[in-house]
Amino acid sequence: MxxxxxxxxxxxxxxxxxxxxxxxxxxxxxxxxxxxxxxxRRNLFDMLFGTREPDYPDQPEQPPPQRKSQPRKRPTPPPRQPVAVQPQTPPAAEKLQDAKTILVVGDFLASGLGTGLEDAFSTSPGIVIQARGNVASGLVRQDYYNWPEQLTGMMDQLKPAMVVVMLGANDRQPIIGDGLNEKYGTDPWFIAYEERVQQFAKLVTNRHIPLIWVGLPPFGSDQLTASAVKLNHLYQSQMAAVGGEFVDIWDGFTNQSGEFIVTGSDINGQQVRLRTADGVNMTAAGKRKIAFYVEKPARRLLGNQASPDITRLDTGSPLPAQPASLPGAEPEKITSTPPMSFSDPELDGGSQLLGAAPAPASTAVSPRDLLVDKGQMTPAPAGRVDDYRLPATPTATP
Known part of the structure; x- marks a missing residue:
């Protein structure tokens, strides 16, 4: 086991x-x-002579890569803001003692218009601008500022050669007084206001003083703009009735669609701000633009006195005495002259009329006749480019 x-x-x-x-x-x-x-594997040659190793050249040592130094970028300065070059205004001319006065009356817009007109006529020694505007005035509240009474006193004092009116911006309110109590915009209000405009304008035209009524511009508020349109129609119709001149400035403060603008073209075509932030008042460029519309009719009505080229003649130096006229022979009294015909050749010093005698006939044949009649051309002058005649060779004398 x-x-x-x-x-x-x-x-x-x-x-x-x-x-x-x-x-x-x-x-x-x-x-x-x-x-x-x-x-x-070894062959017979390798076993007899040994193996041959290839002798490669030593590779040069590569230098360590150097670090490229990048150029330091200079800090770029901030871009310069373009500076608007203001055109050089010519110096104001010294006013003449007999210079004509342009009286400018109205509300706050009229005060700005007066400033613009002072600039417009600064180079006209024959024109003086007197701006008497009241900021909050109008034709409605006569209890606050009674323009008919004030204008009468101003004309008596200043004796203006022209009156420029710009009113209505403060008149969008009820008419109270003289038994009237009419709400703005109603038909009775416009009837009463039209009568006041007509009475105010006649204070100027009855004295045979040129009157220019400047229309209202559009405003930032749609309600104010709608009222300005209605009032401008009223002013224009009344100026035509009393003999004044209405100046429409509406297109200068609207765009192509008829809308209110804050920025627009000034009198030089540059885009500038024309209205202030409230949409009611004018900037300096806007005031000057209103004056631009008034300047042309004002110069037309005042004539040469508004020209900047007018000079003073009362320099104080007496004019040189005119030389006495030398006595001359008493001119011969001509009682009658002989009749003279318009076809008389003696008027131009000739003795006969043109074409009276035929031109003398020429016996020489002209180059034209030679070419037309015989088809021949006259020989070219010697030395011309088309002269193909060989020069004559002198013959040798024996």
Missing amino acids: TERPARAIMASLRIILTVLTTAVITFGYLSVTAEAQERP
Whole structure:
């Protein structure tokens, strides 16, 4: 019984030993095969003369890459804002003692108009601007400022050669007084206001003083703009009735669609701000633009006195004495002249009329006649480019 287990153990050991031996042999064979594959094959020359290793030239050492220094960027200065070049205004001319006065009356818009007219006529020595505006005045509240009374006193004092009126911006309110209590916008209100405008204008035209009534501009408020349109129609019709001149400035303060604008073209065509932030008042450019509309009819009505070229003649230096006229012979008294015909040749110094005698006939044949009649051309002058004649060769003398 004990021999069987011992045999079994021995058999197991033989199997294990066989497996290990096979594994070792297999691993060794694979290692030798791999080494043989890696080892280069030697031929007969290698065995006789040895293996020649290729002699490669030494690679030069590459210098370490140098870091490129980038140029330092200079800080760019901030862009300069364009500076608007204001045109040089000519110096104001000294006014003449007999200069004519333009009286400007009205509300706050008239005060700005007066400033613009002073600039417009600064180079005209024959014109003086007198602006007498009241900021909150109008033709409705005569209890606050009575324009008919004030205008009469101003004309008596200043003796103006022209009156310029710009009113109506403060008149959107009821008319109260003189038995009236009419709400703005009603038909009775417009009838009463029309009468006041006519009476006010006649204070000027009855004195035979030129009158210019300046229309209202559009405003930022739609209600104010609608009222300005109605009042401008009223002013224009009344000026035609009393003999005044109405100046329409509406297009200068609207765009192509007829809408209110804050920025627009000034008198030089530059885009500037014309109105203030409230949409009612004018900037300096806006005041000058209103004056631009008034300047042309004013110069036309005042004539040469408004010209900037007028000069003073009363310089104080007496004129040089005129030389006495020399005595001359007494001219002969002509009582009558002989009749003279318009066809008389003596008028131009000739003795006969043109065409009276035929032109003298010529016997010479002209180049034209020679070409037309015979088809021949006159010989070219000697030396001209079309002279094809050979120069004459001198003959040798024997």
